[in-house]
Amino acid sequence: MDYSSFLQMHEEFSLLGVMIILLLYDIFASEKYLKYFQPIAIVLFLVHIVLNCVPRETFQVSGGMYEYLPIHSYIKTFLNIGTLIVFLQAHKFLNEDANRIKRGEFYFLTLSTLLGMYFMISAGNFLVFYLGLETASVPMAALVAFDKYNNKAAEAGAKYILLAVFASSISLFGISLIYGSTGTLYFNDLPALITGTPLQILAFVFFAVGLFFKISLVPFHLWAADVYEGAQTNITSYLSVISKGSAVFVLFTLLVKVFASLITEWQPILWILAVLSITIANLFAIRQKNLKRFLAFSSISQAGYILLAIISGSAIGMSSLVYYVLVYIFSNLAAFGVISVIEERTGKINIQDYDGLYQTNPNLSFVMMLSLFSLAGIPPFAGFFSKFFVFSAAASQGFYVLVFIALLNTIISLYYYLLIIKAMFLNKSDHPIEPIKSDFFARVSFAVCTLAIIAIGFISPIYDQIHLISFGM
Amino acid sequence: MNFLSLYILILVLMMMGLFLSKSRKQIQIIMITGASFLLLLSGALTYLYLTERAAGNTAEMLFRADSVWYTPFNIHYSVGVDGISVAMLMLSSIIVFTGVLVSWKIDPMPKEFFLWFCLLAIGVFGFFISIDLFTMFMYYEVALIPMYLLIGVWGTGKKEYSAMKLTLMLMGGSALLLVGILGIYFTTGGSTMNILELSKLKVPLEMQRYFFPLTFMGFGVLGALFPFHTWSPDGHSSAPTAVSMLHAGVLMKLGGYGCFRVAMFLMPEAAHEMAWIFLILTGISVVYGAFGAIHQTDLKYINAYSSVSHCGLVLFALLMMNQTATTGAILQMVSHGLITALFFALIGMIYGRTHTRDIRLMGGLMKVIPFLGVSYVIAGMASLGLPGLSGFVAEMTVFVGSFQYADTFHRILTIGACASIVITTVYILRVVGKVIFGPMQDKHHETLTDAVMYERIPVIVLTAAIFGIGMFPGWISSMIGDSVLPLISQFIR
Numbered sequence: 010m011d012y013s014s015f016l017q018m019h020e021e022f023s024l025l026g027v028m029i030i031l032l033l034y035d036i037f038a039s040e041k042y043l044k045y046f047q048p049i050a051i052v053l054f055l056v057h058i059v060l061n062c063v064p065r066e067t068f069q070v071s072g073g074m075y076e077y078l079p080i081h082s083y084i085k086t087f088l089n090i091g092t093l094i095v096f097l098q099a100h101k102f103l104n105e106d107a108n109r110i111k112r113g114e115f116y117f118l119t120l121s122t123l124l125g126m127y128f129m130i131s132a133g134n135f136l137v138f139y140l141g142l143e144t145a146s147v148p149m150a151a152l153v154a155f156d157k158y159n160n161k162a163a164e165a166g167a168k169y170i171l172l173a174v175f176a177s178s179i180s181l182f183g184i185s186l187i188y189g190s191t192g193t194l195y196f197n198d199l200p201a202l203i204t205g206t207p208l209q210i211l212a213f214v215f216f217a218v219g220l221f222f223k224i225s226l227v228p229f230h231l232w233a234a235d236v237y238e239g240a241q242t243n244i245t246s247y248l249s250v251i252s253k254g255s256a257v258f259v260l261f262t263l264l265v266k267v268f269a270s271l272i273t274e275w276q277p278i279l280w281i282l283a284v285l286s287i288t289i290a291n292l293f294a295i296r297q298k299n300l301k302r303f304l305a306f307s308s309i310s311q312a313g314y315i316l317l318a319i320i321s322g323s324a325i326g327m328s329s330l331v332y333y334v335l336v337y338i339f340s341n342l343a344a345f346g347v348i349s350v351i352e353e354r355t356g357k358i359n360i361q362d363y364d365g366l367y368q369t370n371p372n373l374s375f376v377m378m379l380s381l382f383s384l385a386g387i388p389p390f391a392g393f394f395s396k397f398f399v400f401s402a403a404a405s406q407g408f409y410v411l412v413f414i415a416l417l418n419t420i421i422s423l424y425y426y427l428l429i430i431k432a433m434f435l436n437k438s439d440h441p442i443e444p445i446k447s448d449f450f451a452r453v454s455f456a457v458c459t460l461a462i463i464a465i466g467f468i469s470p471i472y473d474q475i476h477l478i479s480f481g482m
Numbered sequence: 483m484n485f486l487s488l489y490i491l492i493l494v495l496m497m498m499g500l501f502l503s504k505s506r507k508q509i510q511i512i513m514i515t516g517a518s519f520l521l522l523l524s525g526a527l528t529y530l531y532l533t534e535r536a537a538g539n540t541a542e543m544l545f546r547a548d549s550v551w552y553t554p555f556n557i558h559y560s561v562g563v564d565g566i567s568v569a570m571l572m573l574s575s576i577i578v579f580t581g582v583l584v585s586w587k588i589d590p591m592p593k594e595f596f597l598w599f600c601l602l603a604i605g606v607f608g609f610f611i612s613i614d615l616f617t618m619f620m621y622y623e624v625a626l627i628p629m630y631l632l633i634g635v636w637g638t639g640k641k642e643y644s645a646m647k648l649t650l651m652l653m654g655g656s657a658l659l660l661v662g663i664l665g666i667y668f669t670t671g672g673s674t675m676n677i678l679e680l681s682k683l684k685v686p687l688e689m690q691r692y693f694f695p696l697t698f699m700g701f702g703v704l705g706a707l708f709p710f711h712t713w714s715p716d717g718h719s720s721a722p723t724a725v726s727m728l729h730a731g732v733l734m735k736l737g738g739y740g741c742f743r744v745a746m747f748l749m750p751e752a753a754h755e756m757a758w759i760f761l762i763l764t765g766i767s768v769v770y771g772a773f774g775a776i777h778q779t780d781l782k783y784i785n786a787y788s789s790v791s792h793c794g795l796v797l798f799a800l801l802m803m804n805q806t807a808t809t810g811a812i813l814q815m816v817s818h819g820l821i822t823a824l825f826f827a828l829i830g831m832i833y834g835r836t837h838t839r840d841i842r843l844m845g846g847l848m849k850v851i852p853f854l855g856v857s858y859v860i861a862g863m864a865s866l867g868l869p870g871l872s873g874f875v876a877e878m879t880v881f882v883g884s885f886q887y888a889d890t891f892h893r894i895l896t897i898g899a900c901a902s903i904v905i906t907t908v909y910i911l912r913v914v915g916k917v918i919f920g921p922m923q924d925k926h927h928e929t930l931t932d933a934v935m936y937e938r939i940p941v942i943v944l945t946a947a948i949f950g951i952g953m954f955p956g957w958i959s960s961m962i963g964d965s966v967l968p969l970i971s972q973f974i975r
Contacts, residue, residue: 325554387627388620397616397660401555404664405672409692412664416657423653427630427646435634435642469552476554 014070017077020061020085021127027053028120035113047103050116051096051450058089064478069133073195076133079478084130084258084331091251091338092123097454098346099243101353101447115155118148119247126255130262135184135194138259142180142219146173149252153240165239172222172232180219186212199267210274217275220263223256224312227285234293237305242352245301246345249308254334257312261319261330272322279320284414286313291421295428298359300348303425304341307384310422311337314396317403317415325405327479329398332472336383336395336465343380343458347373350447357442360429364438370445374433376455381426383462386419394466484547486527486561489571489607492519497600500593509592516600517579520607524575531568532961542678542968543613551617555667556674560614565965566812569958570610570732570739573819576947577731578603580940581724584827588636588722595636598628599724606732615663615675615744619656622704622740625733626652629717629725636722638833648717652704659700659740665693666748680748681972690752697745698753698760705737705797706790707760708767714790715774719782719839723830726782730789731823735815738796742808742969746800750973757801758891764801765895767794772905776912781829781839784909785822788865791902792818798899799880802892805970807883809963810876816958817864817872817951824861824944828854831937832917835930841916845923850930855918857941862910864948867903872951877903879959 016022031050038046064079096116103112125144132138150173154166188194190209191202203209218229225233237245264275290309297303315337318330350373352358367374383392396419400412447455465471496516503509527545534544543562551557563571581599588595605625612618626649633645667675670683685693703710714734718726746753771791778784792814799811831854832847833839848855864871867878884896922928933941951958 328554382627388623393620393623398555400660401664401667404661404668407668409661409665413657413661416660417654420650420654420657424646424650427649430630431634431642431646434631435645469557473553 014068017068018070018075018131019065020082020131021124023057023060024120024124024127027057028117028124031116031120032113035117046112047096047100047450051093051100054089054093054096058086058093061089062086073133073197074137075128075131076196077131080327080331080475081131083475083478084255084334085127087331087335087338088123088126088251088254091254091342092119092247094338094342094346094454094457095119095243095247095251097450097457098246098342098349100450102241102243102349111155115152118152121148122146122152122247123251126251129255129259132259133196135187135196138263139177139181139184142177142223145252145255146170146177146223149173149248152244153236153248155241155244159239161239162241163239165236168232168239169236176219176222176229180216183212183214183216183219186215196263196267200269203268203270205271205274210271213268213271213274214278217260217278220256220260221282224253224260224315225309226282226312226316227289227309230286230290230309233309234297234302234305238299238301242301242345242349245304246342246349249304249345250338250341253308253312254338257315257319257330257334261327264319265322265327269322276320276322279316280408280411283313283316283320283411286310286316287415287418291418291425295421295425298361300358300360300363300429303360303429304344304348307422307425308341310418311341311384313418314399314415317408317411318399320408320411321402321406323402323406324476324479325398326402328472328476329395329402331475331479333395333399335471336391336462339458339461339465340380340383340390340392343376343455343462344384346451346454346458347377347380350445350451351442354445355442360432362442363429363432364436365441366433369441369443372455373445373447376459377433378430379459379462381429385423385426387423389463389466391462391465394472398472484545484561485523486545486547486563486611488523489520489611490604492516492523493600493604493607497597500597500600503593506592509596510586513582513596517575517582520575520603521579524572527563528568528572531563531565532957535565535961535964546613548676555616556672557616558614558676559617560676561611562613563611565961565963566739566743566969567610569812569816569962570735571607573735573816574603574606574610574732576943577727577819577823578606580823580827580943581727583936583940584727584830585722585724586936588724591635595632595722598632599728602628602632602725602728602733606728606736609736610739613677615667615677615680618677618740618744619660619663622659622736623653623656625736626656629721629729629733632725633717633721636725637720638722639720640716641720644713644716644720648713651710651713655700655703655710657700658696658703662693662697662700662745665689665696666744669693677743677748685749687751690749691755694745694749694752694756695759697749698741698756701737701740701745702760702763702797703737705734705741706767706771706793707737707797708763708770708790708794711767711771711790711794715783715786718786718789718826719780723826723833726826726830727823730786730826731819734789734793735796735819738793738800738811738815741797742800742811746803747969747972753801753803753973757803761798761801761892761895764794764798765898767791768798768899768902769905772902772909775909776905778909779841781832781841781913781917782826784841784913785825785829788825788906788909789818789822791906792822792865795877795880795899795902798895799883802884802887803970803973804883804886805963805966806886807880808966808970809959810879810881810883812962812966813872813879813951813955813959814876817876817948820944820947820951821861821864821873824857824941824948825865827940827944828858828861831933831941832858836924836927841913843923844917844927845920846918847927847930848918849922850928851932853933853938853941857945858918859914860945860948862914864952866907866910870949870952872948872955875952875955875959
């Protein structure tokens with residue numbers, strides 16, 4: 010067997026390299042050098058991003074178990090950038106005395122889940138896909154319970170691992186049914202064999218549930234709010250952005266690649282899930298007082314909007330989805346970044362604690378406002394463009410009613426985003442949050458997010474480039 | 483670069499300048515310089531436009547520029563103007579200029595106020611210069627969101643409620659609108675977003691029946707179409723003066739302009755079919771707004787309801803779908819923009835002195851602040867349509883146009899709308915008689931001081947414009963009338 014083809018998996022190997030270097034460094038470096046651990050980790054990861062951002066030719070490894078497409082480079086790079094921002098924001102948290110000893114684990118676990126997502130994205134076979142899914146879930150549970158002496162975190166971790174295992178076992182059952190009815194697990198062979206027999210439809214439904222759980226669509230969303238609230242804020246942001254981003258991408262590729270012949274079955278399913286996710290999550294978000302729970306529901310509804318791109322099943326849907334994920338990474342991470350900085354310094358996490366924030370912390374409020382406007386889809390910020398493209402993708406296939414319902418929901422979402430803006434800018438408080446000086450790394454992350462939120466929409470080549478490549482799907 | 487884009491460029495530069503500014507003095511200098519440039523630009527544009535037309539250029543849109551923005555969706559950054567947009571741009575720059583002077587001493591946080599104000603202005607100017615559906619929609623939404631903070635932070639009264647109501651209702655409108663826009667784009671084959679090219683393609687009639695009402699209502703919400711007008715009284719009365727001026731004076735015209743240029747122009751068959759529904763609704767707006775104004779005691783509420791009535795008249799005239807009425811509608815947009823801005827500016831100045839807007843607590847102000855008093859009377863007279871002032875020209879054209887239909891349905895509606903003028907007279911004269919003339923109500927008011935220099939300039943500018951259109955309506959109505967013709971030919975059968 011020719012092993013040289015393995016070496017083509019640049020992204021995975023380079024990420025693995027970063028992980029091993031960091032692990033060894035963490036174990037063997039002396040105390041003197043260990044204080045440079047985080048900057049080194051960030052620089053190494055940056056090098057990894059830069060090395061892998063250029064798309065290459067399509068290729069397969071081990072007879073199609075692993076299949077690389079140019080668009081994978083983009084989605085992986087976007088996930089990388091998001092992870093880097095999470096690292097920047099987590100710097101302060103990991104430098105605290107209580108957590109310093111564990112920071113090696115933080116980086117290793119985060120990068121392990123990322124490696125799992127890489128394999129999910131580039132899988133060419135259900136076995137590799139399942140391997141990736143598990144690699145992405147199990148370390149995630151450890152991350153959620155990172156602060157093990159915190160009851161809420163431990164509870165969230167237990168909840169996450171139990172439900173994640175349950176969901177992936179259902180998925181696995183679906184995969185076994187697929188194998189039973191077709192005799193193969195290769196993505197390239199399956200489309201010809203999936204003809205829409207009842208068993209295959211059942212298999213598809215079982216399989217999809219596992220992914221719906223990862224994306225936390227209604228009605229598979231019940232874990233989200235508790236886990237988001239219990240986990241440390243930087244981990245929550247990683248969970249809500251990176252994990253979700255990879256899962257929606259994979260869902261899309263599987264639907265159009267493997268289950269294309271079942272399109273008449275999965276379109277109505279997605280239609281209902283989209284409406285439910287957007288509406289129910291929006292209604293619940295209105296009632297939340299805790300900002301992390303609030304963002305949990307907001308991110309469920311954002312996932313519902315992404316389904317509008319998926320349901321179209323077209324090249325435009327693909328590019329809109331990747332673009333949406335890109336914009337969502339920056340918008341959501343900026344919001345979580347502000348929340349984590351404030352929680353880190355003051356322990357305040359409720360909406361009414363943010364009263365009068367603009368008077369004491371204008372810069373943080375400004376970043377928060379931009380990110381919320383972008384999440385709500387207000388021009389001229391990037392979120393407007395990504396929402397417009399997602400709606401166009403759905404409308405191009407004639408889903409006008411769905412677009413209409415989604416648009417009505419944007420009004421509800423605007424209402425609750427405005428509630429936070431109202432707290433920060435309009436409300437007066439006797440005890441506002443005192444002026445906070447955020448650390449250098451967090452400020453870099455805010456600068457990157459702000460710049461991206463303002464500029465991405467106007468730089469059309471970004472979208473055009475994604476679109477160009479997604480036609481190769 | 484096309485010189486129409488200068489509108490956006492000037493405002494963006496102003497925002498950058500504001501961002502770096504340190505003191506109130508610098509902010510004022512930046513704002514007044516920028517606003518003067520906008521005014522000069524509009525003047526130059528009007529001149530160039532008229533000379534170009536006089537030279538025999540009959541293209542539908544002049545000063546076109548077009549560059550591709552998003553290839554996959556055929557989104558272009560595409561600008562161009564005809565007589566209607568020139569008139570609206572002129573109006574907008576006058577109101578931005580006067581709005582800056584009116585908020586000369588805004589407190590607190592002048593820098594933030596003007597930043598949002600500029601963003602609002604970007605939305606307005608951008609909307610009027612674009613001829614691409616996407617950019618038009620984008621600018622439309624850009625103009626909506628700064629309102630929340632402008633009203634919420636710098637407003638008066640129950641500002642938080644009003645700000646939220648206004649923002650959500652207008653965003654609701656834009657949600658309807660977006661479905662309509664996507665529908666127009668995809669049912670014509672998804673080949674272009676350019677309005678001029680779209681008008682040559684046909685949206686299938688059965689699809690027009692869905693998308694026309696959505697688009698029309700989407701814009702209609704901003705144009706205070708009954709029953710979606712309820713944001714307007716609350717919003718306008720809570721907003722700070724300059725924002726009320728800009729919002730009632732220009733932003734509400736975005737609604738009428740959009741109804742005409744997008745909904746009716748691109749889907750003429752459905753517009754014909756459904757005109758009667760919207761005619762009834764706008765008829766209600768006209769009469770109901772006027773009756774609403776009679777009942778109010780707050781000066782700003784009176785004016786806000788009067789705006790509902792007058793903006794209703796704009797949509798009413800557009801739906802009559804003939805050249806005279808449509809020209810009247812555009813004239814009414816300009817005229818109402820100027821009058822209502824003058825009203826809100828004066829109310830702001832009066833409120834700054836008396837600290838009340840309740841007409842029962844004021845009286846005899848003519849004795850102590852004659853300049854403001856006289857200007858208020860002029861604004862009132864213009865609003866009720868006194869000949870020689872702009873209101874007369876506009877309303878006259880509208881009613882002459884509406885009366886061209888001989889059937890009973892149109893006749894009844896036209897007569898109803900005409901009757902609203904009488905009601906207008908009632909509420910205008912009631913305020914003028916009570917607040918400006920009449921006996922002094924409050925002895926503290928005897929020591930009030932009249933307008934100072936930076937307050938007089940905007941009042942004089944607006945009054946001059948109102949007189950200008952009233953005395954010499956010929957050039958502007960022929961400029962508008964010529965440009966209306968190619969649009970209207972779409973739906974004259």
